[in-house]
Amino acid sequence: MADQQQHGATADDTRRRFLKTSLVLSAASVTLGRFSLAEAASPEPLSERYPDPLVQVLDESFLKYRIFNASIEKLGTGMRWLEGPVWFGDGRYLLVSDIPNNRIMRWDEVTGSLSVFRDSSNYSNGLCRDRQGRLLICEGSTTTHEGRRITRMEYDGRITVLADQFEGKRFNSPNDIAVKRDDSIWFTDPPFQADSNYEGHKVQTELPHGVYRIDGKTGAVTRVIDNLAGPNGLCFSPDEKTLYVVEGRAKPNRLVWAYVVNDDGTLGERRKHIEGVNYGALDGIKCDEDGNLWCGWGSPGVPEAKPEELDGVMVFNPAGKAIGHIRLPERCPNLCFGGLNGNRLFMASSHSLYSLYVNTRGAIYL
Numbered sequence: 001m002a003d004q005q006q007h008g009a010t011a012d013d014t015r016r017r018f019l020k021t022s023l024v025l026s027a028a029s030v031t032l033g034r035f036s037l038a039e040a041a042s043p044e045p046l047s048e049r050y051p052d053p054l055v056q057v058l059d060e061s062f063l064k065y066r067i068f069n070a071s072i073e074k075l076g077t078g079m080r081w082l083e084g085p086v087w088f089g090d091g092r093y094l095l096v097s098d099i100p101n102n103r104i105m106r107w108d109e110v111t112g113s114l115s116v117f118r119d120s121s122n123y124s125n126g127l128c129r130d131r132q133g134r135l136l137i138c139e140g141s142t143t144t145h146e147g148r149r150i151t152r153m154e155y156d157g158r159i160t161v162l163a164d165q166f167e168g169k170r171f172n173s174p175n176d177i178a179v180k181r182d183d184s185i186w187f188t189d190p191p192f193q194a195d196s197n198y199e200g201h202k203v204q205t206e207l208p209h210g211v212y213r214i215d216g217k218t219g220a221v222t223r224v225i226d227n228l229a230g231p232n233g234l235c236f237s238p239d240e241k242t243l244y245v246v247e248g249r250a251k252p253n254r255l256v257w258a259y260v261v262n263d264d265g266t267l268g269e270r271r272k273h274i275e276g277v278n279y280g281a282l283d284g285i286k287c288d289e290d291g292n293l294w295c296g297w298g299s300p301g302v303p304e305a306k307p308e309e310l311d312g313v314m315v316f317n318p319a320g321k322a323i324g325h326i327r328l329p330e331r332c333p334n335l336c337f338g339g340l341n342g343n344r345l346f347m348a349s350s351h352s353l354y355s356l357y358v359n360t361r362g363a364i365y366l
Helices: 012-032 060-064
Strands: 055-057 073-077 082-088 093-098 103-108 114-119 124-129 135-142 147-153 159-163 177-179 185-189 210-214 221-225 231-236 242-247 255-261 267-275 285-287 293-297 312-316 322-327 334-338 344-348 352-357
Touching (some): 060 322, 124 177, 185 231, 210 231, 231 285, 267 293, 293 334
Antiparallel strands (some): 210 221, 231 242, 285 293, 344 352
């Protein structure tokens, strides 16, 4: 999933246009659902100690990224399952999907308030921004006429459908999403939200588990991967020559695959990059500017796993070695970088939203 750092390099005129219309977009969110402003609150540190004992150094190289006097902070709670956070630096707010509640939440950095940005979001999952700053949404479940599609929220709040089928068949439940510098949009399509009526509606799926690419110029949709069991989180390396994809239903352990990205938008050879041994449940992933992978982590739910030892974020260096573990009191499905300088890690967890200042930024920060 791409975060706000990927969109700082848009043209100046587009940037100015977006800034001028940000108030329109905020106003549009009121019409899209209930916008009940929560009482402003200060971030709540999970530990009063420095360095934070919950930020665990697994390898000495992680000390470069740990800030001695920065704590994990709880920003808000009361959700059911958070996914797909995306940072809007021009408005200083974060959007995040609360899937079972069928809504997108908005956390404001200035006031610390948490509110509903869009209700009835078609059980949105992954979120990101395109190169023009517009919100891209994985709508993970179907209603009578909507959902199971990739959409874009325009500057005035209107919704444009970018893709809702492939070869005449409906998508399963679009999950995570990323954007490249060439404006192409990449997303995963597992069946996760089609399996029950909790995160949407139980439906009969029509397509194999896949990863898709929407061409940035023509809008043509191609399937680039069709042989993974439950493709989940995805992101690009800083040079965009590697695509990382989580295989969420790999056996016996979840995996992260690294694919060579060809100039024509196809994928080349792949290699196994990370294996979630000892019951580690990989989910959403983001790459930092040094090529490290920051991975949502937790228990897969099997009786043998110990959630209290797993939940949080695991950090792996470019060689796939675990170097850090940010421990949280609940499983972390997804994360993104943001904040004024791009060095604030936002962690969308089961019921709550957390953050931690770190000494790095997202893979692309311009």
